[in-house]
Amino acid sequence: MHIIFVILITLMTHTIFQAESCGCCGGKGHVEKTIGFIKITEPYFISNKGAANAAAYLTINNTGNDDDELVSASFFGAMIPKVELHTHVIDDAGVARMRKVDALRVGAQGGKMLKPGEDHIMLMNVTDKLPDMQSIDLTLRFKKAGKVTVTFKKKDLKVSCCAGHS
Numbered sequence: 001m002h003i004i005f006v007i008l009i010t011l012m013t014h015t016i017f018q019a020e021s022c023g024c025c026g027g028k029g030h031v032e033k034t035i036g037f038i039k040i041t042e043p044y045f046i047s048n049k050g051a052a053n054a055a056a057y058l059t060i061n062n063t064g065n066d067d068d069e070l071v072s073a074s075f076f077g078a079m080i081p082k083v084e085l086h087t088h089v090i091d092d093a094g095v096a097r098m099r100k101v102d103a104l105r106v107g108a109q110g111g112k113m114l115k116p117g118e119d120h121i122m123l124m125n126v127t128d129k130l131p132d133m134q135s136i137d138l139t140l141r142f143k144k145a146g147k148v149t150v151t152f153k154k155k156d157l158k159v160s161c162c163a164g165h166s
């Protein structure tokens, strides 16, 4: 449990993050939103008191015959001034680091799961109000499917994706 806590704090503080994989949180849950061929499942965010950054996750399925891309996410309001799409890359020292990307690809007839330690939506320079929110609305823009506003529910660390897997 302690290890999970340290990993998540590291993620929130936006520094070095040791990659780990986990097979939980599959995208078979309730579909929250559909736009064109894109289906959004299990949108949630994790935000800690005192942390400058937080992160949002979801599963995206593409039922169409063409690839699509998540090209941006945005929040209306001062609580989250900056939102970026991030992935993890392994540096020369073998350490996984977060890196901003212009788009996250969702292949035709495929899916993409954003989850801790992998691709995610980074909520940056957030105010201390965010950890008290039970849900937030983010507007996602897909290259082909267009714009959709999705409600992300807060998940506590204790019930976060990979707790219990270490």
Ligand SMILES: [Cu+2]
Residues within 6 Å of the ligand: 086, 098, 099, 120, 121, 122
């Ligand atoms: Cu990040």
